[in-house]
Amino acid sequence: MPRVLLVEDEPAIADTLIYALETERFEVTHALTGSAALQSAANKAHDFAILDIGLPDMTGLDVCRKLRETSSIPVLFLTARDSEIDRILGLELGGDDYVTKPFSPREIVARVRAILRRSNGNGSHGKPQQPGSAASMLFHDESTMRIHCGDSTLDLTSHEYKLLLVLIQHPGRVFSRDQLLERAWTDPGAVTDRTVDAHVKSIRAKLRAARDGAEALIETRRGLGYSLAVSR
Numbered sequence: 001m002p003r004v005l006l007v008e009d010e011p012a013i014a015d016t017l018i019y020a021l022e023t024e025r026f027e028v029t030h031a032l033t034g035s036a037a038l039q040s041a042a043n044k045a046h047d048f049a050i051l052d053i054g055l056p057d058m059t060g061l062d063v064c065r066k067l068r069e070t071s072s073i074p075v076l077f078l079t080a081r082d083s084e085i086d087r088i089l090g091l092e093l094g095g096d097d098y099v100t101k102p103f104s105p106r107e108i109v110a111r112v113r114a115i116l117r118r119s120n121g122n123g124s125h126g127k128p129q130q131p132g133s134a135a136s137m138l139f140h141d142e143s144t145m146r147i148h149c150g151d152s153t154l155d156l157t158s159h160e161y162k163l164l165l166v167l168i169q170h171p172g173r174v175f176s177r178d179q180l181l182e183r184a185w186t187d188p189g190a191v192t193d194r195t196v197d198a199h200v201k202s203i204r205a206k207l208r209a210a211r212d213g214a215e216a217l218i219e220t221r222r223g224l225g226y227s228l229a230v231s232r
Contacts (some may be wrong), residue, residue, distance in 0.1 A: 001027040002116060005046040007037040007063060008078065009056055013101070017050065020105035026112070034058035038066055046073060048112055051095075053079040061093055068094045074115045076108070110143035118148060137214060138228075140168055152210035159184055160203050163196070167218065167228035176225040200226055 004026045008014040018028050029046065031037035034055045041049075049067060051060035064075050074096045096115045099108065117139035140147050147154050147164055156164065162184035166175060175183075177193035184199075185191060204215035217229050 001025055002047045002112075003027045003029065003045065004112065005029050005031065005037060005041060005049045005073075007031045007034065007050065007055065007060060008052045009033065009054075010052070013052075013078075016105045017108060020109050021112070024109050024113075026109075032056075034060070034063040037063055041067060041071070041073075048116060049073050049075045050108070050112070051075055051077055053077055064093045064095060076111060076115065078103075107143055110141070114139060114141040114143070114148075118151070137211065137217065138164075138168055140165060149207055149210035149214050154203075154206050154210060156203070156206065157199075160199050160206075163199055164203055164218075167226065171228045172230040174221050174224050174227045180226065196226075 002025075004021055006014060006017055006021070006028055008017065008030070009032045014030055014032075018030060021028050029040050029044065031040050034057050037049075037051075040046075049064075051063050053060040055063070060077055060079070064077075067073060067075070072094075075094060077095050077098045078101060079098070080101045096118075097111050099111065138147060138149055145161070147156060147161060147168070154164075163180055166180060166183045177196040178188075180196050181188035181191065181193060185195075200218060200220075204218055207214035207217060219227050219229050221227060
C-alpha cells in the first residue's frame with residue numbers, strides 16, 4: 001500500500017482526504033502541524049506528501065524545503081490562495097503539483113496516482129521501474145484526460161489521444177490499423193487505414209519533442225500494425 005503523509009490542520013478537509021485515500025488503498029499518516037510532519041517523515045518512509053501551505057507553526061513550503069534536504073518524495077501542495085507567485089514558489093521548491101481549495105477528494109487521489117506513476121513510485125516505496133520502459137516514460141492522467149511523456153504533457157488531438165491511449169492500455173499487444181480505427185474513431189468507415197499511419201507519425205514527432213528517442217516507444221510491425229514497446 002502506498003504511504004501518504006498528509007499535512008492538513010483543518011479536520012473536515014483532512015477527514016475527507018483520509019477517507020478518499022484509504023478507500024483507494026493508500027496508507028495515510030496525518031499530521032496537524034509542520035513539525036509533526038517532519039518528525040513523522042524522519043520516523044517512517046513515505047511514498048508521497050500532501051502539504052497544506054497554511055499550517056499553524058510553519059508553511060507547507062517550509063515543510064517541503066526541509067523534506068527536500070534529505071528526500072525526493074513527490075509533493076502536492078494544498079492552498080486557499082490562488083496566486084501565480086505561490087504556484088511558482090511552490091514548484092521551484094520541488095513541488096510536483098498545486099491544488100487550490102475547494103477541491104474534489106477524488107481529484108486529489110487521481111493526481112496522487114498520476115504523480116506516483118510519473119515519478120516511478122507506483123506505491124512501491126521508491127522501487128524504480130525498468131529504465132526506459134514504456135511504463136516509466138508514459139502515463140495517462142484520467143482526471144485531465146492527458147498523456148504525459150516524462151515531465152512533458154503531450155499536446156495531442158482527440159484522435160491522437162485515443163489512439164495512443166489504446167496502445168498504452170495494452171503494452172506489447174499488436175493492433176492492426178482497422179482495430180485502431182475502430183477504437184479511436186467514432187466513424188471509422190469515414191477514413192482510411194492510412195489515416196492511422198498519419199496519426200502515428202504525428203504522435204511519434206510529439207514524443208520525440210518531449211524526450212529524445214521516445215518515438216521508438218511506438219513500434220511498427222510490418223504487415224501487422226502497431227504496438228507499444230514493452231521496453232527499449
